[in-house]
Amino acid sequence: MLTIHAAEALRYGWDEELEPVPGGAVAVQGNRVVGMGTLAEVQEQFPDARVRRWPGVLGPAFLHQGPIPDAPTPRERMHALLKTGATAVLEAYVDTPELRAAAARNDIIVVPPTMPVRRPYGFVHAGRADLAVFDESGECIATVCAGRLVHRRR
Incomplete structure (x- = not known):
C-alpha cells in the first residue's frame, strides 16, 4: 500500500x-x-x-550507537529501541542469539563492525x-x- x-x-x-x-x-x-x-x-x-x-x-x-534499552525480553528491548526513532543498531550491542533473532523479526538493521558508519x-x-x-x-x-x-x- x-x-x-x-x-x-x-x-x-x-x-x-x-x-x-x-x-x-x-x-x-x-x-x-x-x-x-x-x-x-x-x-x-x-x-x-x-x-x-x-x-x-x-x-x-537513526542508527542507535549505544547499548540497547533495558527491558524484560529481547522483543521488548527491540521495541524500546524502535521507540527512540532508531531502526538500526551496531552489532556490538546485539550480543545474544535472542537479540539477533528479535532484531531480524523486526527488520532492524544490525551494522557489523566492518561496515563504515556513514554520516550524514x-x-x-x-x-x-x-x-x-x-x-x-x-x-x-x-x-x-x-x-x-x-x-x-x-
Missing part, C-alpha cells in the same frame, strides 16, 4: 545545514521511499495514496523506508521501519 507520511516539517537528513521543508512529506511503497517534498508535491505525484499526518518533524530514522544520514529515493517523527521536545512520536509503522505514541 502506498502511504504518504506528512509532518509540520521534513528533514532530508539530521546533520545537514539545510532548513527543514515546511509541510513536508515522504511517500512510501512497500519498504521503499518513492517520493519526497512538500505534501502538495507528493500528493500530486500519488493522488490515491493514504496520508498519515504527524505533528512535529519527520526525518530519517538521509533519505534516498528508492532507499529503504526508515523514518522517524519527533515532537518539539525531541521525543519520538512515530517510527517507520522498512515501510511499516512500528511505533506510534498514543
Whole structure:
C-alpha cells in the first residue's frame, strides 16, 4: 500500500545545514521511499495514496550507537529501541542469539563492525523506508521501519 507520511516539517537528513521543508512529506511503497517534498508535491505525484499526518518533524530514522534499552525480553528491548526513532543498531550491542533473532523479526538493521558508519544520514529515493517523527521536545512520536509503522505514541 502506498502511504504518504506528512509532518509540520521534513528533514532530508539530521546533520545537514539545510532548513527543514515546511509541510513536508515522504511517500512510501512497500519498504521503499518513492517520493519526497512538500505534501502538495507528493500528493500530486500519488493522488490515491493514504496520508498519515504527524505533528512535529519527520526525518530519517537513526542508527542507535549505544547499548540497547533495558527491558524484560529481547522483543521488548527491540521495541524500546524502535521507540527512540532508531531502526538500526551496531552489532556490538546485539550480543545474544535472542537479540539477533528479535532484531531480524523486526527488520532492524544490525551494522557489523566492518561496515563504515556513514554520516550524514538521509533519505534516498528508492532507499529503504526508515523514518522517524519527533515532537518539539525531541521525543519520538512515530517510527517507520522498512515501510511499516512500528511505533506510534498514543
